[in-house]
Amino acid sequence: MTELHQVRSNLYVTESRLDDFDVRGVVIIGSERTVVWDTLSHPSDMRPLLPLLRDREAIVVYSHADWDHIWGTVALPYHEVIAHRFCQERFSTDVPHCLTDKRLQEPGKWDEVVLIPPTATFDTQMSLDLGDVTLELHHLPGHTRDCCVGFIPEWGVLLAGDVVETPLPVVEEDSPIDLWLAALERWEGESRIKTVIPAHGPIGDRSLLTRNISYLRGLSDGSATASLPITMSPFYISTHEQNLRYARKS
Template identity: 35%
Template sequence: MPHSNHVQLVDNAGWDARILVCRNDALVDTYLVVTRRYLVVVDTLINPATGARLLALARPYLTQGRSLLVVNTHADYDHCWGNQVFADLGTPIIGQREAPVRCTGVESRQLLQRLQAEEPDIFADVQLTPPNLLFDERLTIDGGDLTLELMATPGHTPDHISIYLPEIETLLAGDAAELPFPMAERVADLPHMRRSLERLAALNARTVLYCHGPVEAGPRLLQDNIAYFDRLEEACRVVLARGTPPDGLDDAGLIRWVGLPFGDAVPEGPAWAQVPESYRTAGHAAQIRQMLAWLQQR
């Protein structure tokens, strides 16, 4: 899917009006959180152009003494490659302790080089800009009327964080949960990702918003993701008890061997019916491979 500089506000579907959802086409949602003390930009999108669009959407709220803050939920390209726009203003950019290494490391530099070659109009001006205010497990932002509780939720990536606003029982899950599922960066991170899902579900948030999921998905998606991995583990344990996978299985063959097609692992409903085929086959098979590898390592 080609990238775009288009950013729009999503119509409020019932969440607190102090949270603005900003969407970069079908790629990702980010957030502006308007508190009495701060305007908090949660993730900066894919490049300086989209970061500047977020800043333009934020400027009308930078009144009455509000200061600008940025929070990166993690250092994937679609969440932090607009950081330079805010760093140039001297804005504090908050992230988890491991985020700078991921933001500027070899894999990020290689990805940037590739995307600059493939889509120069979008990525030519990106400068990898890491967060500059770091924490380990927890950080609290006292916004006056709203509190932002930043918490480490590793798994999807080692540096991943989510944000809970207790006054309005609202969770910004980031990529800790997704529709159809989050993906752990490494096999060893799979149990961490599942524990993070359990921790977020235990908050019993009334409103949950995701970076990759419909705004109407609500808290139920956390439970759906938990159930998906539980079903996956159960199916993989059963087949591993009979032996290891045959060599050379393609994605469809692996899914047949495990006996858990995508449709049997997820709920029914309109949102699930619209999940692209790539997730149903290649994505689902990748999750199976991770689960098998994790179980075989134990």
């Protein structure tokens, strides 16, 4: 079940609970155009926001091509889907495999999902004028190589996708940790940011960036474990152990 919450005027989040973790998307309503940032894991996750869109077609943006961010698109009236070029490439590789696996594991549950690849892509950055408000998309290879973040300068909001997470971010085997750290440090120094909205874990301010930077740094020198909360869900306990393994290999 997805819940819709208003963060400020013309900015909403969609929050959905999955078996192991929660995931969050965002809706930005400009005077001319509306953006849906991530469509979560199932078409039913997007239905609660149809009244908000009224009859307007939305621009869908994918933060990256992991299944929990892209599988709800078919339920929306959309006219464009935007993402990083690497995200589009994943629709020919791991994205369909992931859906096939899920359908085998849980027959029936994922029948409504239709994979909708990006119709437009960018390499470094792209700016979307929504009317009175702008969404800047910036490539941020981190958790995965196709990740991007969205910056709304007029409101001081950073949409962080999976490059920032609490209690800890998910490192993949091929995550470019050095590039990830360097980019997070640049954003940490961006004083216009007042609110950081990640896809997993609480919404916060720039201190979320600082905490993720020190965690990622601490993976190589062993200090990451000390900074974690005493109790964590089984998902984050096993993710942390895996992060340590991947960081030692890189």
